[in-house]
Amino acid sequence: xxxxxxxxxxxxxxxxxxxxxxxxxxxxxxxxxxxxxxxxxxxxxxxxxxxxxxxxxxxxxxxxxxxxxxxxxxxxxxxxxxxxxxxxxxxxxxxxxxxxxxxxxxxxxxxxxxxxxxxxxxxxxxxxxxxxxxxxxxxxxxxxxxxxxxxxxxxxxxxxxxxxxxxxxxxxxxxxxxxxxxxxxxxxxxxxxxxxxxxxxxxxxxxxxxxxxxxxxxxxxxxxxxxxxxxxxxxxxxxxxxxxxxxxxxxxxxxxxxxxxxxxxxxxxxxxxxxxxxxxxxxxxxxxxxxxxxxxxxxxxxxxxxxxxxxxxxxxxxxxxxxxxxxxxxxxxxxxxxxxxxxxxxxxxxxxxxxxxxxxxxxxxxxxxxxxxxxxxxxxxxxxxxxxxxxxxxxxxxxxxxxxxxxxxxxxxxxxxxxxxxxxxxxxxxxxxxxxxxxxxxxxxxxxxxxxxxxxxxxxxxxxxxxxxxxxxxxxxxxxxxxxxxxxxxxxxxxxxxxxxxxxxxxxxxxxxxxxxxxxxxxxxxxxxxxxxxxxxxxxxxxxxxxxxxxxxxxxxxxxxxxxxxxxxxxxxxxxxxxxxxxxxxxxxxxxxxxxxxxxxxxxxxxxxxxxxxxxxxxxxxxxxxxxxxxxxxxxxxxxxxxxxxxxxxxxxxxxxxxxxxxxxxxxxxxxxxxxxxxxxxxxxxxxxxxx
Numbered sequence: 001x002x003x004x005x006x007x008x009x010x011x012x013x014x015x016x017x018x019x020x021x022x023x024x025x026x027x028x029x030x031x032x033x034x035x036x037x038x039x040x041x042x043x044x045x046x047x048x049x050x051x052x053x054x055x056x057x058x059x060x061x062x063x064x065x066x067x068x069x070x071x072x073x074x075x076x077x078x079x080x081x082x083x084x085x086x087x088x089x090x091x092x093x094x095x096x097x098x099x100x101x102x103x104x105x106x107x108x109x110x111x112x113x114x115x116x117x118x119x120x121x122x123x124x125x126x127x128x129x130x131x132x133x134x135x136x137x138x139x140x141x142x143x144x145x146x147x148x149x150x151x152x153x154x155x156x157x158x159x160x161x162x163x164x165x166x167x168x169x170x171x172x173x174x175x176x177x178x179x180x181x182x183x184x185x186x187x188x189x190x191x192x193x194x195x196x197x198x199x200x201x202x203x204x205x206x207x208x209x210x211x212x213x214x215x216x217x218x219x220x221x222x223x224x225x226x227x228x229x230x231x232x233x234x235x236x237x238x239x240x241x242x243x244x245x246x247x248x249x250x251x252x253x254x255x256x257x258x259x260x261x262x263x264x265x266x267x268x269x270x271x272x273x274x275x276x277x278x279x280x281x282x283x284x285x286x287x288x289x290x291x292x293x294x295x296x297x298x299x300x301x302x303x304x305x306x307x308x309x310x311x312x313x314x315x316x317x318x319x320x321x322x323x324x325x326x327x328x329x330x331x332x333x334x335x336x337x338x339x340x341x342x343x344x345x346x347x348x349x350x351x352x353x354x355x356x357x358x359x360x361x362x363x364x365x366x367x368x369x370x371x372x373x374x375x376x377x378x379x380x381x382x383x384x385x386x387x388x389x390x391x392x393x394x395x396x397x398x399x400x401x402x403x404x405x406x407x408x409x410x411x412x413x414x415x416x417x418x419x420x421x422x423x424x425x426x427x428x429x430x431x432x433x434x435x436x437x438x439x440x441x442x443x444x445x446x447x448x449x450x451x452x453x454x455x456x457x458x459x460x461x462x463x464x465x466x467x468x469x470x471x472x473x474x475x476x477x478x479x480x481x482x483x484x485x486x487x488x489x490x491x492x493x494x495x496x497x498x499x500x501x502x503x504x505x506x507x508x509x510x511x512x513x514x515x516x517x518x519x520x521x522x523x524x525x526x527x528x529x530x531x532x533x534x535x536x537x538x539x540x541x542x543x544x545x546x547x548x549x550x551x552x553x554x555x556x557x558x559x560x561x562x563x564x565x566x567x568x569x570x571x572x573x574x575x576x577x578x579x580x581x582x583x584x585x586x587x588x589x590x591x592x593x594x595x596x597x598x599x600x601x602x603x604x605x606x607x608x609x610x611x612x613x614x615x616x617x618x619x620x621x622x623x624x625x626x627x628x629x630x631x632x633x634x635x636x637x638x639x640x641x642x643x644x645x646x647x648x649x650x651x652x653x654x655x656x657x658x659x660x661x662x663x664x665x666x667x668x669x670x671x672x673x674x675x676x677x678x679x680x681x682x683x684x685x686x687x688x689x690x691x692x
Contacts, residue, residue, distance in 0.1 A: 061276050
């Protein structure tokens with residue numbers, strides 16, 4: 001039994017103290033935005049952030065949402081198992097989904113400009129049956145992701161501090177629930193930026209300690225020598241010459257396929273990523289997702305390369321917590337390689353740093369899941385089937401209820417998994433089996449007019465059945481039993497994941513032949529409507545048109561947005577295809593095929609590229625959002641000073657903000673040589689643009 005390096009009080013202090021600190025920070029931020037920037041928390045603002053978020057914040061939100069506990073803990077575990085190939089397979093196999101999703105994000109904003117969830121699009125196109133099918137798959141995705149966050153995060157907190165695991169499970173989401181209720185999606189995105197900034201700084205500290213300044217290692221050369229020694233003592237089965245310093249890894253390649261398949265489901269079916277697309281200003285959706293995807297790659301790649309290799313290098317020294325034993329497979333699967341390596345590198349400080357980054361990863365991604373689930377229940381269940389005429393006040397009330405209820409549900413579920421012995425690693429490998437059959441039908445809903453409602457609704461169901469059969473039959477043939485250890489091994493998971501993702505490629509053509517090809521005209525998606533927030537605006541004593549995200553766009557503005565989105569759609573398709581080929585084929589497979597074992601200079605270069613990349617990520621999603629919002633920040637600061645000193649009342653400030661906004665809007669309505677936009681009905685304009 002490893003003695004925790006920190007006391008339980010430290011765990012409670014960080015989980016509760018930081019949680020409440022972020023909650024109070026968001027309460028203050030929401031107050032400032034309302035008082036000085038005309039931001040009223042309506043149902044639309046709560047669930048869409050006013051559809052005005054710029055690319056820098058979109059990028060940091062994507063990075064934060066995609067940086068789960070598994071991103072840090074699971075990637076480090078695969079590095080410990082397979083060597084340098086593991087971090088690359090993890091990072092590349094989970095980056096391409098974000099890059100490819102950029103195209104889907106653009107299509108969502110083109111096809112359904114007033115949408116709140118991707119399920120509303122399913123309902124508008126196909127009707128009730130497919131809507132319910134995809135709602136089940138979407139919620140299953142959110143539940144699996146949330147379980148991985150809470151199970152992995154609580155295991156790490158408990159291992160580092162001795163804090164009661166069940167207490168950690170219930171307390172980790174507490175602060176998240178508070179600031180999510182107060183500020184909605186806008187609060188989530190702003191805290192995402194804070195979390196991402198702190199997270200990247202700590203990763204940089206880890207990397208520089210291991211490869212430049214730390215007394216335990218201190219250079220790539222020292223790490224390299226110890227890895228050669230480790231491979232001689234316990235060579236990796238399936239790796240070229242048993243080395244940890246090669247991309248040729250049989251088990252690593254199997255994990256690569258499982259990783260790609262599973263992560264398609266957790267991006268393309270997670271309403272949280274559609275929330276970010278909906279929140280983005282039209283011109284910022286594409287650059288935001290590309291920026292986020294490229295920035296995110298360095299996080300698991302460098303974190304795992306640093307901490308996984310440090311664990312291998314230091315585990316036969318007294319600095320390592322399990323010395324003189326190697327880590328058990330149960331500890332690796334539970335995600336404990338990273339915290340143990342941090343303690344070996346930095347002692348007590350490493351334990352605190354690990355606790356901070358796991359807290360940041362868990363809470364920021366959990367906030368995204370809370371908003372994702374609340375928007376599904378609010379708009380796809382409550383407003384669609386129970387109360388179609390719900391007021392804005394009623395919608396935001398339902399959003400609050402679901403946020404609290406879902407947090408309690410997921411914590412209780414996590415306790416059950418904890419006592420059942422189901423780890424984060426098991427859930428990570430299994431998620432693709434459960435959800436990936438819905439990926440291709442969901443994607444085709446937005447990009448192909450020919451998919452009929454039965455192909456859309458039946459292919460995920462049959463695909464799930466086939467995937468479960470492939471998974472369990474393979475496990476039974478491999479081990480002769482269906483226990484956790486056997487079903488969680490690589491080959492059964494590989495079979496189930498691949499069948500889940502690819503079976504719709506057969507099923508959809510079959511159902512298309514049986515039921516005929518659709519001829520969808522994309523018009524019904526335009527009928528998706530915003531929530532009616534006039535009651536909230538009236539009770540607050542403000543004009544809804546004067547609030548952020550409350551003003552109805554003109555026909556000319558709609559045409560301009562559609563033109564920009566059509567151009568972005570063309571750019572995104574080429575960009576994402578090129579980047580996907582680079583990450584999945586051009587970079588890794590020449591090294592895999594050659595069986596090249598890294599030389600010391602090559603390993604030094606490999607590490608150096610990772611460190612440079614993480615600094616670029618810091619600039620892109622840490623500093624760039626501040627630069628991009630510098631004018632708003634400066635104006636808000638001036639308004640605060642004017643208000644505090646009594647020189648200007650907030651009502652005067654609101655009038656100035658509204659005048660500036662109206663002036664910008666009036667300018668955008670001018671066409672030709674100063675002529676006004678002709679009085680075209682907005683719906684007719686939309687239909688014309690979509691038809692084009």
